[in-house]
Amino acid sequence: MTDKTRYIGIDLGGTNIKAALVNTETGEIAAVHSVPTNSREGHDAVIASMAKVVDRIATESGLTVAEIGGIGVGLPGSIDIGKGTTVFLTNLPGHWIDVPVRDLLSKWTGLPVALINDARAMTLGEWRFGAGRGVDIACLTLGTGIGGGLVVNGRLHLGPTGSAGELGHISVDINGPQCGCGNRGCIESFASGPAISAMGMKAVVQGQETKIATLAGGDLNRITPELISEAALAGDRIACEIYEFAGEVIGAGINNIILTVSPRRIVIGGGVAAAGDLILDPIRRSILKRCFLREAAEIEVVPARLGNTAGLIGAALWARNHLNEA
Numbered sequence: 472m473t474d475k476t477r478y479i480g481i482d483l484g485g486t487n488i489k490a491a492l493v494n495t496e497t498g499e500i501a502a503v504h505s506v507p508t509n510s511r512e513g514h515d516a517v518i519a520s521m522a523k524v525v526d527r528i529a530t531e532s533g534l535t536v537a538e539i540g541g542i543g544v545g546l547p548g549s550i551d552i553g554k555g556t557t558v559f560l561t562n563l564p565g566h567w568i569d570v571p572v573r574d575l576l577s578k579w580t581g582l583p584v585a586l587i588n589d590a591r592a593m594t595l596g597e598w599r600f601g602a603g604r605g606v607d608i609a610c611l612t613l614g615t616g617i618g619g620g621l622v623v624n625g626r627l628h629l630g631p632t633g634s635a636g637e638l639g640h641i642s643v644d645i646n647g648p649q650c651g652c653g654n655r656g657c658i659e660s661f662a663s664g665p666a667i668s669a670m671g672m673k674a675v676v677q678g679q680e681t682k683i684a685t686l687a688g689g690d691l692n693r694i695t696p697e698l699i700s701e702a703a704l705a706g707d708r709i710a711c712e713i714y715e716f717a718g719e720v721i722g723a724g725i726n727n728i729i730l731t732v733s734p735r736r737i738v739i740g741g742g743v744a745a746a747g748d749l750i751l752d753p754i755r756r757s758i759l760k761r762c763f764l765r766e767a768a769e770i771e772v773v774p775a776r777l778g779n780t781a782g783l784i785g786a787a788l789w790a791r792n793h794l795n796e797a
């Protein structure tokens with residue numbers, strides 16, 4: 472057991488490794504660093520970069536290794552929490568199957584390490600210090616994929632290996648599009664960032680009259696969820712319909728979550744959530760339309776509050792919880 476409060480949180484992303492020193496009592500972060508992931512150089516090089524960042528954070532904070540409680544790492548994909556290994560990381564190039572990230576990083580830093588899925592880390596951060604304080608939540612992060620996490624009965628719900636809470640892969644259509652996970656009709660395949668962009672591209676290619684085409688200047692590659700939200704805010708009907716559809720699908724998925732674990736609040740984060748009520752209102756309407764076995768009006772749908780720092784804070788909190796109960 473240890474009563475240390477300062478832990479290092481790391482968020483391993485496809486583009487950057489972000490890391491910071493986190494005060495797990497207050498949620499304050501310091502010595503924030505971001506370095507390129509360079510995943511193509513292989514997992515050993517990536518883990519070595521993480522170790523280097525840890526070293527830099529300790530030096531900058533004037534702390535010895537003995538004064539830091541440990542390191543929590545949020546990873547983009549499936550991991551085995553008990554073994555401290557990756558199972559499959561979807562958005563990182565290179566070979567990431569069965570990599571002992573926990574033991575390697577621990578060996579190279581001299582600190583204990585705990586792994587967690589990145590969206591579960593965000594869930595923990597938002598629950599403890601952000602938009603989810605004090606109640607059971609379901610958290611969805613809308614980006615390149617749709618990540619998720621659950622707090623049930625006042626505890627982050629992880630299942631035996633940490634894979635519980637993959638809310639983006641709730642299927643709402645048995646005949647829907649094939650998803651990267653192998654199933655069909657997952658909400659991720661309808662409403663992730665790339666799925667929203669694809670709907671915008673389709674409208675333009677079909678020659679529909681939409682501001683999306685004008686804003687993109689004829690270049691399909693410039694069509695992003697952000698550009699479509701700009702068109703929607705300027706009153707473009709097609710752009711509004713795209714967000715309405717994405718929100719409706721996400722709301723249908725959330726209704727299944729409500730039926731299963733009955734959260735009090737739904738926290739929505741990630742890049743696509745930057746569209747604000749443009750995506751949140753259709754989600755709310757969709758829940759009201761579908762939720763009959765519980766008072767739908769009781770369930771709040773709110774934006775995440777901690778932005779990119781939620782994952783760092785959550786990873787550090789996870790390290791503190793997990794390393795002390797192990």
Ligand SMILES: [Zn+2]
Nearest residue numbers: 640650652657
């Ligand atoms: Zn899926």
